[in-house]
Amino acid sequence: MSATSEATPSTIRDCNGCTLCCKVMEIPELVKPPGVWCSHCMIAKGCAIYNARPPNCRKFNCAYLLDPTLDERWKPSTAKFCIVVDREQRMLAALVDAQQPDAWKREPYYSQFKAWSKAALASNGQMLILVGQRCIAVLPDRDVDLGVVAADEKVIVQASGAASPRAEAYKLHKDDPGLVAGRPLPPTNR
Numbered sequence: 001m002s003a004t005s006e007a008t009p010s011t012i013r014d015c016n017g018c019t020l021c022c023k024v025m026e027i028p029e030l031v032k033p034p035g036v037w038c039s040h041c042m043i044a045k046g047c048a049i050y051n052a053r054p055p056n057c058r059k060f061n062c063a064y065l066l067d068p069t070l071d072e073r074w075k076p077s078t079a080k081f082c083i084v085v086d087r088e089q090r091m092l093a094a095l096v097d098a099q100q101p102d103a104w105k106r107e108p109y110y111s112q113f114k115a116w117s118k119a120a121l122a123s124n125g126q127m128l129i130l131v132g133q134r135c136i137a138v139l140p141d142r143d144v145d146l147g148v149v150a151a152d153e154k155v156i157v158q159a160s161g162a163a164s165p166r167a168e169a170y171k172l173h174k175d176d177p178g179l180v181a182g183r184p185l186p187p188t189n190r
Helices: 055-059 109-122
Strands: 081-086 091-096 126-131 134-138 143-148 153-159 167-173
Touching: 091 109, 109 126, 109 134, 109 153, 126 153, 134 153, 143 167
Parallel strands: 091 126
Antiparallel strands: 081 091, 126 134, 134 143, 153 167
């Protein structure tokens, strides 16, 4: 599962010594898997090929650089994860440093992830935790470890129906007939 963000918006702060995205993100152009330091990263300094960096790196900005409501505790080098917003996929994800796999469970992060999960679910979105290739769906009432999500799979998070407002999380093959135009069928049709 690759993490990218859309067109680069203006940042409100700079990285200031943080290079965690160079470790936690997958960079397909460099054949770099998530959880491994990029060979071009000068840890805590920056990118050695900054002017020639790949398109995914050029357009990426973590939420900490963009969102004024996230204070210094949310700086990736402090929190040990990068927050990624993908509006097209309606996904909010925390890409966690595998050396600190439970960093996202600490406060103030965990309660905020739960709140974001509830808001995401209300708008047909999802809050995910990615630790390397492992994916955990954060639901309002529990967390669902989906294990490794393959490149040909899609994570689905949705309310289980009107009779039961409990959310469900699962993964489907991208060609599964339960998906219509990349979105899941309503729960009553599954």
